[in-house]
Amino acid sequence: MSNLIYQNAITTDDWTLVELPKVEKVVRMQAGKVVLFHLTGENTISAAQIADTVIPPNGLVLLPMSVYIARKASLENRVAKQEVGIWLATHERLESLIEVEPDLNRFPLVAVFVERFADGRIFSLGNLLRTRYGYNNTLRAFGDVLRDQLYFLKRSGFDSYLIRADRNAQEALTSLNDFTRPYQGAVDEKLPVWRRVSRK
Amino acid sequence: MYKYDEIDQQLVDERVAQYRDQTRRFLAGELSEEEFRPLRLQNGLYIQRHAPMLRIAVPYGMLSSKQLHKLADIAARYDRSYGHFSTRQNMQLNWPKLEQIPDILAELATVEMHAIQTSGNCIRNITTDQFAGIAPDEVVDPRAMAEVIRQWSTFHPEFALLPRKFKIAVSGTKQDRAVVQMHDIGMEFYLDGANKVAIKVWVGGGLGRTPILGSVINEHLEWQHALTYCEAIVRVYNLHGRRDNSYKARIKILVKALGIDEFRKQVDAEWLHLKDTPNTITEAELARVAQHFAAMPYDNLPVNNASFEAEVANNVAFAAWVKRCVHAHKQTGYRAVTLSLKPHGKAPGDASSEQMHIVADLAAQYSFGELRVSHEQNLILADVQLGDLFAVWQQARAHGLATPNIGLLTDIICCPGGDFCSLANAKSIPIAQAIQMQFDHLDYLHDIGELELNISGCMNACGHHHVGHIGILGVDKDGSEWYQVSIGGKQGNDASLSSVIGPSFAAEEMPGVVQRLIDVYIDQRTPEELFIDTVRRLGVAPFKAHVYAAKEIEASHV
Structure with a gap:
């Protein structure tokens, strides 16, 4: 059974996730005085990994952002056919994608991979994709996606959630509606409560 | 004070239901310890040395009689008939049972209270001056804005899982009593040249193992933009704050690494997009909240009685x-x-x-x-x-509530320490008690005058030892408890961080050490000079010399 939630229901996953080939871990430790904190301690992606990534010839493919950026020219046809989705990890810079592809709506699917559920960068990335970069198609969270983060993901602009394989997606559905009337404006409900209703 | 409408009430009621289910899933083994941890922490529940500890939110320190009666009842029914009021203006129960927390929350919800975001890596309780609204030197009553910020930060979806905890303090007085400079964001409300309410914003202050006073990021922010500006700050932090090392994860480390100018540049770049979005506060909303903090129906009284x-x-x-x-x-x-x-x-x-x-x-x-x-x-x-x-x-x-020691040496700020807290290196309560007994003579205590003595059981600094005129920090040396003493810290507009006087002491030495610090002060002070003034004038050296000279004499007699 599928563990994919789209909007408020379980659905099947038609996309093939493409991952970078595994290499021995190259960890970039803290570098220099002004540190790019989001890179600290996280894997860097090598040109060889990008070149060696195998992209299935047919069907809907969800590609690593770095692979798309490097191999964009060869993917134009498939992008035109709406066969290409993009995924990035929470520490990757969204701006590097925007630089080569300002119109994200060319992708039917953008997905954010969260390695550990406690990594709240995913919420800011969802917000930026929706509000800054005008992305209107399906926005998916995958990786360590658990039910107690769903409400926040939904409010941050996500509408697709691939629940971690060992958890029950059906049960997780209820958590999308943990709270009925949020205080602050966010991505889904843009207005704060005081602009939505008359409070005494 | 602020009264819930049905929207506020529904939110806390739904929270009780949500947390009840989370607890059920944890007890049923459907949630791992690691997965439950942030959930219970965002609800103020720690697993402590002897039992869980539940921290109940007291927003900006305000309580009604009805709420305090309820806290007393809860403490009696679910705990050992006492509660601990914390330096974050909250109340903590030291002995509740994990499986009873949902019931405690349900009881709290009946009096418009909760434990939401009292711990965990999220925006915590907003704190302010305990004399807000009544202080003669107050320029702007900050409580309505504190409530607006409380609501905005409650279950803010983008900031639900920050790199580390995030504390906001607000004040509206000339003489800062909310220690805004030692918070992740500090806001001082004032009237600008056009007589409009504006905010001076500090960022990146904090105690803990790397104590830093905040830097001014904005001298003049119009009040309408308080929330969107905070969103810009917290977003930069959420995306770029370190997540690889929890000791380096507070916003102060990011601000320090980037420098305040670069940090401000990044915040301003974010704010360009956020300014004037719907979370911009309206006059109507501020007025709606502010009516809850209108002046009390005072009698017209003469100056004297x-x-x-x-x-x-x-x-x-x-x-x-x-x-x-x-x-x-x-x-x-x-x-x-x-x-x-x-x-x-x-x-x-x-x-x-x-x-x-x-x-x-x-x-x-x-x-x-x-x-x-x-x-x-x-x-x-x-x-x-x-x-x-x-x-x-x-x-x-x-009922033992009238010790005339406010602002004096025995009005000690003290964390729960090693008696309760599993983070602590050393006990703090017995040290406070021993010092209080050393200075139990009231005339002498009053003669020493205003003095702030703060004790933390570890470098997380819940007892604010860095800003105590005398600060005491519990440290662990080879598995035994020692105490490091520092002097010269101060809260307020002219805040400063204290300096360590030298090697640490054993617990039983502490009353004598404080006594010798006081002796130097009594001996050296000018009329009208407080302890902190003498320390600032003379520096650490004479205090250090006297404390350690006495120690050497004792050692030579052994």
Whole structure:
């Protein structure tokens, strides 16, 4: 059974996730005085990994952002056919994608991979994709996606959630509606409560 | 104070249901310890040395009589009949049972209370000056904005899982009493040249293992933009703050690494997109919230009260209490009263259920049914008539709530320490108690004058030891408990961080060490000079010399 939630229901996953080939871990430790904190301690992606990534010839493919950026020219046809989705990890810079592809709506699917559920960068990335970069198609969270983060993901602009394989997606559905009337404006409900209703 | 409407009530009710289910799933093994951890922490539940500890939110320190009665009942029913008031103006229960927390939350919800975001890596309780709304030197009452910020930060979806905890303090007085410079974001409200409410914003302050005072990121922010500006700051932090090392994860580390100018540049770049978005505060919303903090229906009273003056003249003990525990009020004929939770020899900040009931009754009878918690861990009756002070004192004294030591050496700020907290390196409560007993003589205590002594059981600095005039830090050396002493810290507008005087001491040495620091002060002070002034004038050296000289003499006699 599928563990994919789209909007408020379980659905099947038609996309093939493409991952970078595994290499021995190259960890970039803290570098220099002004540190790019989001890179600290996280894997860097090598040109060889990008070149060696195998992209299935047919069907809907969800590609690593770095692979798309490097191999964009060869993917134009498939992008035109709406066969290409993009995924990035929470520490990757969204701006590097925007630089080569300002119109994200060319992708039917953008997905954010969260390695550990406690990594709240995913919420800011969802917000930026929706509000800054005008992305209107399906926005998916995958990786360590658990039910107690769903409400926040939904409010941050996500509408697709691939629940971690060992958890029950059906049960997780209820958590999308943990709270009925949020205080602050966010991505889904843009207005704060005081602009939505008359409070005494 | 702020009263819930059905929207606020529904939110806390839904929270109880959500947390009840999370607890059920944890107990049923459907959630791992690691997965449950952030969920319970965002609900104020720690797993401590002996039992869980539940931290209950007291937004910006304000409580009603009804709420305090409920806290007293909860402490009696689910705990050991006492609670601990913290430096974040919250209340903590030290012995609740994990499986009963949902029931406690349900009880709290009946009096418009909760434990939301009292811990965890999220925006915590907003704190402010305990004299907000009544202080004579207040320029802007910050409580309405504190409530607006509280609502905005409650379950803010983008900031639900930050790199680390995030604390916001607001103040609206010339003399800062909310220690805004030691918060992740500090906001001072003031009237600008056009007589409009504006905000001076500090960022990146904090204590803990790397104490840093905040840097000014914005000298003049119009109040309407408080929320969107905070969103810009917290977004930059959420995306770029370190997540690989929890000791390096606070926003202060990011601000320090980037430098305040670069950090400001990044915040401004974000704010360009966020400014004037719907979370911009409207006049109507601020007015709606502000009506909850309107002035109390005060009587028109004369400046003086004859019976009060007679009691002060006739009763030395009452006069001493008035001097230390009664504070100026902007309404003629009214005073604010601090009920000391620092009786000598008791755990600082603790109140029994019986005491809580007494305080709640006093508030109902004499202070419009409201009270406040101060970050110095005392309880405040904010609006007492001069003519009622003697009656308040008598009842407070009968229940151990009238120690005349506010602002003095024994008004010690102290974390729960190694007796309760699993983070602590050393116990802090017994040290506080021993020092209080050393200075139990009231005349002597008053002669020493205003002095802030703060104790933390570890470098997480819950006891704010860096900003104490005397700061004591529990450290672990080869598995035994030692205490590092520093002097010269101060909160307020001219805040400073204290300097360590030298090698640490054993627990039993501590009362004597503090005594010798005081001896140097008494010996060296000029008239009108407080301990902190003498330290600032002379530096650490003479204090250090006297403390360690005594130590050497003792050692040579062994």
